[in-house]
Amino acid sequence: MATIYEVSKLAGVSLATVSRVLNNNTPVKEETRLKVLAAMEELGYQPNSVAQSLASNRSNSIGILVPELNGPFFGTLLSDIENSFRQAGKHVIIAAGHSDEKLEKESISFLQSRNCDALILHVEAVTDEYLVELMEKKVKFVLINRFVPQLYDRCITLNNQHGGYLATRHMLEHGHQNIGYISGPIWKHDAEQRYKGHLRALTEFGIPHSEQLFYEGDYHEESGALGTKALLQKASEITAIVCANDEMAAGALTAARELGRSLPDGLSIIGFDNVNFSHYTFPKLTTINYPMGEMGKMAAQLILKRVYQQNNSSIQTVFEPHLIERDSVSRP
Amino acid sequence: MATIYEVSKLAGVSLATVSRVLNNNTPVKEETRLKVLAAMEELGYQPNSVAQSLASNRSNSIGILVPELNGPFFGTLLSDIENSFRQAGKHVIIAAGHSDEKLEKESISFLQSRNCDALILHVEAVTDEYLVELMEKKVKFVLINRFVPQLYDRCITLNNQHGGYLATRHMLEHGHQNIGYISGPIWKHDAEQRYKGHLRALTEFGIPHSEQLFYEGDYHEESGALGTKALLQKASEITAIVCANDEMAAGALTAARELGRSLPDGLSIIGFDNVNFSHYTFPKLTTINYPMGEMGKMAAQLILKRVYQQNNSSIQTVFEPHLIERDSVSRP
DNA sequence: TAGTATGATGTAAGCGCTTTCATTTGTAAC
DNA sequence: GTTACAAATGAAAGCGCTTACATCATACTA
Structure with a gap:
């Protein structure tokens, strides 16, 4: 692999000049620029990103920590984040925290040890205090799907409360009066x-x-599934169940069928998240959209703006969910 | 951030010695080792991985190229790969190739420019020749789900033919005689x-x-869905459809229902891949298991062994699929 | 014509490590 | 007490870049 030194020799200029045309940050005479570019071309020169990082104290890498890499949820997030950064010449290092405090912390220091310029964190188990400390240590990061007051300007969140409201209102508007609720872990x-x-x-x-x-x-x-059975046993008058995410809604669908309820007439079910499989269920699941991709993009924009001083578009930190009507809700 | 220099001063030894205890590759007297470790502890020293990479000509990073980051398919792959490498202190850089030749090539050179020690490629559009050239350029990589004769010892593949065989045999064993086939892009x-x-x-x-x-x-x-409608129109005597993947099978399920066929009695359907959502369909999809996770792990082992000389477990390059029986197949 | 900005380029000092080679120290044999 | 050898350590040269600073040519002012 050719180095910057060989390019400079071939072009008949100094190292510094080559570096300047590479980084395009100091004026270089057009004539020299062309000579340098020609030399690069001829040698098939590719800058060594590790050396660049060491010298500039910038790694051009961003660490992403999500709870899981598999599962239906984080693919879109990663995809959109990777895309945004790729276009800006940055790359993405990934890690999974598995919703476990110890693992989340380990992952964070792992990513830090990799000299990431910034982190995008989707963490669940770690405390608010820990995150505030992280900020005080000058670690650059953005939080996804979590709001910490002291970190308000680096939190990209969904208006979850409004989403829950929309789901239940949809049921109420369809005339349901006895609505069961299957929640996620309430902590x-x-x-x-x-x-x-x-x-x-x-x-x-x-x-x-x-x-x-x-x-x-x-x-x-x-x-x-368990929740559906439990609820229907305790209160058989239930005509609708609101589930706090699509996976549980899928379980609810199966359980309801097993209990002999027809769907959606015998029991209406709504999910939350609109994950990729939610329209593969039968009946197709009515749900609340979670704009994961958008939020990922925004997190990337925020970092591009604050850490790399690129990009000036305005930053939106709170996203609004909306209802996706499919076939799993009807009048009671 | 403390540097190795400060550690060496505090411990009263030279840089080289600190580096030695860090890398554990040259004998160091126990007494000195302890002094050094204490100094590291006291300063909260974390080696700078970028500097390590530059000096050692090793980045400890592995590039992963998959067609898509979202979708049900690659989550498991990424997850298991990340896990394996993480345990070995390596990290993973990801990119998406979108089954497009130009994008795949760009992604590969992008990953190379990031000084990855090795690549794991799940590519579809790029030619065999291109991959062979890559090998000749001494690029270290492993191929997943693709077999190239010249690269036989770095291909981790599924016995797809056997999978297809199993799927159809399952239908035949259930007494089906008129079996439609919905294929993937045959190229x-x-x-x-x-x-x-x-x-x-x-x-x-x-x-x-x-x-x-x-x-x-x-x-x-x-x-x-389209395929199901087309087949059933051309040949209404069809009692079973074999689909080359689960997503198409999900479409087939919907279309069959729309056409008034009862499932599975009126039409048996089998998928392929066993993606995460395949048991959310109704009826739950019978399918062929694709051990993506296992294969990812194996790819990681192969790299750990060949590139980093760690790990001595034996390498398996061909994986066998097997049938997952659920509810979407019955006698005609 | 000398004096002074201004723009373009070169020089060289790092960035924080690894690693080769040289040196010192410790140990055992005579 | 020498000598010989192995083990432990240190000195210093890079790895391939960026960037502060110095230098040099050029163009403009007075």
């Missing part, structure tokens, strides 16, 4: 907010809330 | 092989093959 911020939205819709329609109608799941399919 | 190697397996099973059971029963899709849901 997770998004689960809590979605549930709050649910309660708000109920209040707005003057429907009292009952403990009987609540089930706390774990966001996985199985708990959706 | 793709895996699509071709799966189809060959289908034909082999047919031959084995003495069933003649007819053009009427073949439809070439594009591996996406919609073409599964």
